[in-house]
Amino acid sequence: MLLDDLNVEQRLAAECNEGPVLIIAGAGSGKTRTLTYRIAHLIEKGVDPFNILALTFTNKAANEMKERISELVGDKARYIWMGTFHSVFSKILRIEADRLGYLNTFTVYDSEDSKGLIRSIVKEFNLDEKVYNKSFILGRISMSKSNLISAQDYIDNPTFASEDRSINKPYIGQIYREYNSRLRRAMAMDFDDLLFNMNVLLRDYPDLLLKYQEKFKYILVDEYQDTNYSQYYIIKKLSARYRNICVVGDDAQSIYAFRGANIRNILDFQKDYPDSKIFKLEQNYRSTKNIVNAANSVIERNIGKIEKKVWTDNDLGKKINYKECDSDKNEAKWICNTIVDRKLNDDAKYKDFAILYRTNQQSRSLEESLRFMNIPYRIFSGVSFYGRKEIKDVLSYFRLVVNNFDDEAFLRIINFPSRGIGETSLNKLKIIAAENSISLFEAAMTLDSQSGISTRTVQLIIDFVTAIRVFTLELSKIDAFELGVKIISKSGIIKFLKNDEDPISAERIENVEELINALQAFVESEEDAILDELTGEEISLNNKTLDVFVQQVSLMSESDRDDDKDDDRVSLMTIHSAKGLEFPYVFVCGMEENLFPNVLSLGSRVELEEERRLFYVAMTRAKKELALSCAQMRFRNGQMAFNEKSRFLDDVDPKYLSDEFFNSKSSKKSNPFAQETNFGLSPKRKLSKIDLPLPKPIGGVPVESMEDFSEGMEVCHDKFGLGKIVCLEGKGDDMKAEVMFESAGLKKLVLRFAKLKLKK
């Protein structure tokens, strides 16, 4: 019997098919397993897979779950609608595009496109770009859309109006409205529109509401703690008829409030559905007792949470390894050494290790060390493949072919590679487009001698749009691979890169080639699912054409990309992207104040608690061994930063930590200046010199000024001991020295901080 593989609670949760169900699933409690069996069970009981909608947090999670369900119930699993909110609803929006006055070839603007558009609007409004910071404005618009506040609602709302006036930005509402009409003109939606417009569809078209209520008789939502209001409302409406709504989540792992996720959605589920059944999965199957208990001791510090007790039957395991390093470089080195050691003595594979960090930029020093040690690795975050310049350029060609109205794509490639269409002509074209409320492409197509643009340039522009039009006409005739390759070769991007001497260009060509491979893989991939047996109208969406490729790619994240599971590599990623994953050995590095918790989250308890949940997520990724590390100084944003150890380290109950923690802790206590002297101000720990370990009075003569140092001089350092200056660079506060120490080896020191003394 299918459900025999589950424990009692899991099984009860999986069997309870009808009505609203809330599953609170602690970290490592077999949530995916339960969901998988729940869906398989539904199908076994005779529910048509067409009637199941399962929403996951990443496309990868969806694909994996689908595979596992196929193993249980066979091929029909592929008819389940499964994917992220954004991908599933963008599919539906494409099917119903005409209701909203859109073509089904609409493109999805990423945040870069959105910011570009906001910037042009701010300029056109003659507003100060510094006051109307594009990221800030987009954040405001995004928050509004996620809460189903339209531009008109925003403008009419007196609270927003006075708020915006008080921060000296009274025109945000107007920008919001213009932004939306320009999106529409470009036949584009931004990420939030995919959810907002889905709500519009369900609100304004009762026939569609009924159609999708009937289609999705069974709805499941994973990671429910990270849904925003807009997502919540779609689910609420779709499930209103059959009320078979099952949500799964863990409030302790809610880490996306910054993106508008509302933890109240999961906390208030029982209020929304008073007849709902609740199941708590509290047994952890993933980690050792030490890890589970240590993580519990951390999360207990948070005030706002659902009470639950995660426990495990697993072995006690090792204590949590703690390492304090002097620099980010040595932190990376220590991690590499530990990996090599475990591989040797523990018979581990590279793919058993993950290195997690708070911010993407931390990957750099790690990469250097890994490469130096010849350890194979893979970065799962950072500048995503699809975010790279050359890939965005190529995709902009694709986008413009698919949707001629796509202004941001147009602007990106109209003169790249350069074809003699300069700023002056482009500005004239922009004015024509604005005056007639048409897209740049339309304006370009109708250019004539009246435009004020030189005849030669007009011809160049016409040539460009004509070439794009030719490809557009081929869209439905040839597949994505064939057309994509044609466009790339015609675009001249490869030629441009080949002529470029910059060594980075060779890498860029490789990336374009990888995109071509992705096109091929897309064309050869199996049909994912037939969309709708009832209407049949969406068959064309399943073709392997370029528009479908572009649609898919624009909603893809780095972690969704194909990877060889057999590839034996160490994984590097942010803690956010590690959500839902597990590894035998986990390193959480950069455990420092201002980095983790991040300096931007220190302002409020709510934000600090989210950071702490993030730490909880990081810890609970580990199955067998967990290591925490920090560095006294770290290269960050172009300069050396000195930070205290993270307060989160003190949140971990010391009985689960290795001895090294106490040794380093006592050294901290011996520093009388480590006490905060904030004069009764908010208890923020600040970056400041007094946080540094004070020099211990060992031999040596302090210098009068930095200029007293010279190459070859013998010096004394509190920590590294005796050494000789190899070379000096910079001057004043920025003066640095490379010093060869007798015991510690070659170090590069910032003299202002190193407190070197002359040898007696």
Added chain:
DNA sequence: AGGTACTTATAGAGT
């Protein structure tokens, strides 16, 4: 119009 040299903003997680 296009390229180079300088200036300035941005350094938080990601659909």
Added chain:
DNA sequence: ATAAGTACCT
């Protein structure tokens, strides 16, 4: 440190 934007010169 890096990317993007601007000024200025061919």
